[in-house]
Amino acid sequence: MQKKIFFLFTITALMVNTLYAQDKSFVLNGLIDASAGDLSGTTVYLKKNISGQPDIVQLDSTIVENNRFTFKGEVPGTPTIYYVSAGNKAALFSPEAGQISMQIGQKNRISGTAKNNQMQAFLDLQESISTDLKEINSRYSVMENTEESRQSWLAEVQPLRDKLEKGSYSITKDNIKNEIGEYLLTMLYQVLPDEQLAELMEEARPAFRQSESGQRLSKYTVYRDIQQGKGRxxxxxxxxxxxxxxxxxxxxxxxxxxxxxxxxxxxxxxxxxxxxxxxxxxxxxxxxxxxxxxxxxxxxxxxxxxxxxxxxxxxxxxxxxxxxxxxxxxxxxxxxxxxxxxxxxxxxxxxxxxxxxxxxxxxxxxx
CATH class of the missing domain: 3.40.30.10 (Glutaredoxin)
Incomplete structure (x- = not known):
């Protein structure tokens, strides 16, 4: 009986997301957890950054009830990044067709549709690597600073760097022709090798390459060398x-x-x-x-x-x-x-x- 109930629940969820995909609308159901405090009765805002520009556009607002809120909207023509501002917290999501779940607090979480699941998987990867790095640095901080200890530290850290580099490149490349990839590239460019950054900039949309952010990224390696005291x-x-x-x-x-x-x-x-x-x-x-x-x-x-x-x-x-x-x-x-x-x-x-x-x-x- 339990298997049948689970099967019916799964089918129902798939049907709901399919219906939303057909009418190109999304529903974002948000929960503000205890770490963010009780925000019931306050206003939360749905906002959007214009890709490659510093401007922020407010799209909608709603009142928090029992630390929960809901936004409904039409899916934009191009995959993009929206974010919800609640008190002094903000959480990102992709307004993709279907039911989307968001949790805002000490650790934000997003799920429900393909791109949001992909974004959360990458955020989980970042958090895991950050936790591992803190543990490694904590151990080595009490050791004597010798060449042997530095090499040992590097041997432990390098695989984590490689893992972050690979994950950053993968999710950005998958989305480089939309605003999600453009947003990620502006956040992750320092992690990527020069050749990967150049490749992704080449594949990005012309409008992004010509934007203020795009032009700055195109010059990043030059800027970096200047900051490091190299080049002409x-x-x-x-x-x-x-x-x-x-x-x-x-x-x-x-x-x-x-x-x-x-x-x-x-x-x-x-x-x-x-x-x-x-x-x-x-x-x-x-x-x-x-x-x-x-x-x-x-x-x-x-x-x-x-x-x-x-x-x-x-x-x-x-x-x-x-x-x-x-x-x-x-x-x-x-x-x-x-x-x-x-x-x-x-x-x-x-x-x-x-x-x-x-x-x-x-x-x-x-x-």
Missing amino acids: YLDMTLQTPDGKEVSLSDYVGKGKYVLIDFWASWCGPCVRELPKLAETYSKYKDKGFEIIGISLDERKQDWLSAIDRFNMTWVNMSDLKGWKSLAGTTYGITSIPFTLLVDKEGNIMESYLYGEELNYRLQEILD
Whole structure:
């Protein structure tokens, strides 16, 4: 009798999902577990990110009753990512035809349709690997830091890295021509080898490749090498404090060692480095050393005041566009201060050099 009941339940569930698949609608049944608190009577929101863009669109809202909620909607033309915002929690799902179950709490869970089951399987894989890594790191944290212990640690960690890399590539490739794959690629790109990232970007939809996120991913390997102090400098043209156009190529690759310093007057760590940098410049400017200060300021007067206050007698340039500066998009700058030391031919030697560390490096090559 129990087998018959189970069989009837399974058939009924399949019929329900088939009916939803035919009319291209979804039902999301959500449960907020105790770890998120009692949210009964509060509003939860159904939202969507526009693929490759920073914009968030609110699609619907509903009131939580007994820590449960339901959203119903039409399946979008292209597989995509929606998310539910409940209090300070958010959970992702794919609005795929059928009945979808969501649990929001300390650990979110999603299930019910093929893509949501696939997404949850990948999240489970990530969690499993994270748990294993924490256990390994905990064991090795109390050991003496020797070459033998480092090699032993790496031998345990590498299979987990390989497993995560394989899983990341598989789920992203399966969905690369829809918004799920595009979303995953923006989350997982640092895990993937360069050749796999290039392959997936090539297979992605043109609209995504041309988006802000897509263009940034296309340049990721260049940005990464720059952050690691490798590769060649990238030329760009900005303005001097008196409004004249000036290019990096006017100074870089001209027989001097050049420090490119990305900074802003509103950046506390940046301005704290400036007095030391002024001393370094005074010491080495006549020995084949130049500095190019690239400001991410937006207000010209703030920029000019800082140049005067900190005696920045080196080359200064900016387009006064803040984080949207050409410097940011060319070099992938996401935080400041940031510096690059470039050799006489325009090759990047090192990154993140400041204070005494910069002085020691210049002493090695110029004294």
